Amino acid sequence: DAGVTQSPTHLIKTRGQQVTLRCSPKSGHDTVSWYQQALGQGPQFIFQYYEEEERQRGNFPDRFSGHQFPNYSSELNVNALLLGDSALYLCASRSGSPYGYTFGSGTRLTVV
């Protein structure tokens, strides 16, 4: 049983560009959350998707947007990249119980 899979694993982008990160939730999970983890910090909540709608959002600008597809997979889009967007982006999925979050290994984004 595959867990949460994220792609790509690593990505280098230039300031001002746009990026799309992808997440496939664990089988049976229908809720997907995205987190940003800067170096030496804990993960910070970006937003959560359930039933293809954004249900909750953290303190991130509108440059961060997302989508959830009917098969529960999700995308995170970041526009107008800044150097400060360099981080590990983690996807977490769950179903039903809020305690059963499973995290993916993340996408390491470097903005140069």
Added chain:
Amino acid sequence: GQQLNQSPQSMFIQEGEDVSMNCTSSSIFNTWLWYKQDPGEGPVLLIALYKAGELTSNGRLTAQFGITRKDSFLNISASIPSDVGIYFCAGLNYGGSQGNLIFGKGTKLSVKP
């Protein structure tokens, strides 16, 4: 964004030693969670605590949910080399279909040289 206060930031362990770390918050949570993150991986859930005052064990790990609901601690007994990694506490308030995790900055466990 909000982060919980986790201490110590780092510590060195020798095999066989007991380890303690704690987490405090200015806000109340109705759930506390402890995760471990290895290099290149996402966080993995170690222990979940659902009730104030609750003490829960998972093998050599023991965690407690503070009575004020604003703190939690994690103990690791008789540490082994594979305990090395970064430990995060996380608070959660769940309601309806929502509920997002608020993380601490982490405690990094390393092996004593």
